[in-house]
Amino acid sequence: MNKAFSTLPQPVFIRDFGSGARPVLAVHCSLAHSGAWRGLAAELLDKVTLTAFDLLTHGKSPDWDHQGDFQDRNVEAGLSLLTQPMDLIGHSFGATVALQMALRQPELVRSLTLIEPVFFAAAKDPSLVTDLGEHNQPFIEALLGGNPALAARLFNRMWSSGAPKWPDLPEPTRAAMTRAIEIVPFCDPAILTDRAGLLALGGADALTMPVLLLHGAETNPVIPSVNAGLLAQLPNARVAVIEGAGHMVSISHPAEVAAELRALWAV
Incomplete structure (x- = not known):
């Protein structure tokens, strides 16, 4: 089912995959669109209903009007869909959006999966x-x-x-x-600086849900460094590495990513 959420300052395009009992909300990477989750959703159709939206200036959503901050506007769009406890997934820049969503509404995030997060402020090196x-x-x-x-x-x-x-x-x-x-x-202000104070002492204390930090073995070296930095901050996190995959792991290796999600949700 495809739809548009019209109560936001700029409506975003939304689509659903599957009809399983477990609600999942996913945020795609820069230069992609919500359809990028099709392969992963197909691996999980027996379990989930996956909702995804097009970031502003992506897919069928309108071009960002340059009002406010780009990440914040997309966080607001995501939070408008976080209406019940859900498993939250984000890829690349979408992972930074998902992380901010979880910080703002942790009680509605049953689990958090950050795939190749580009939150460079967290890099260990x-x-x-x-x-x-x-x-x-x-x-x-x-x-x-x-x-x-x-x-x-x-x-x-x-x-x-x-x-x-x-x-x-x-x-x-x-x-x-x-x-x-x-x-x-x-996107730079949101990914190069810790605007929300997540990396400060106690900044991630609210993120007690299970967290999966996932990257491809062949990705840019900065991504494992980011995941290492986040692992040190998040109280209930683990790192998973998909062999043979690069930055686009959620698209190129959906079966392997789905297996990691199933393991996470079994916790």
């Missing part, structure tokens, strides 16, 4: 964040130079290890990624 910033420069230069298609191609190359290369992507997919690329710099 800050030098890896510096290295990533240097690797980002060609992408930033292309974006500032008025070439969003090149910027999207470079960004995709950085993060889509094992996924189809840019020329092999369908034109609608390339166009959607080019549309969304302009929001990436606006």
Whole structure:
């Protein structure tokens, strides 16, 4: 079922997968859309009803109106769907949205799964964040130079290890990624700084639900460092690594991710 949630300042597009008894809410990564959860949902159809929404400037949701903060606006959209205790999943930037949702409404989050979270402020080794910033420069230069298609191609190359290369992507997919690329710099305040104080002493005390920190074995080295930093802060967390997978692990390895979720939910 597809629908739009219209009571927000900007309605977001929502879709549901499955009709299982366990309600799950999922937040996709930058440059993707809610349909990215289709493969994972198919692995869990016997168990879950998975609800996902398109971030602003993604999929069928409207372009962000540049009012307020980009992450905050998407957190608000997610919280509008968190109407009962649910299992919450986020991938990449979507994982940072999910983390903020859990901080604001922990009583409604039955479990929290952060897949390849790009909350770089939590990295155990800050030098890896510096290295990533240097690797980002060609992408930033292309974006500032008025070439969003090149910027999207470079960004995709950085993060889509094992996924189809840019020329092999369908034109609608390339166009959607080019549309969304302009929001990436606006994510920086939320991922490079600890605005909510989660990393401060006691900042994560409310997150007592089971937490799964998941990444691919072949991802960018900064991601395991982020997960290590989060593991040190979260009181009930564990790390899982999917062999042979990169940053897009939830799309490329849905069966393996589903197995980790089943183990988490059995806790």
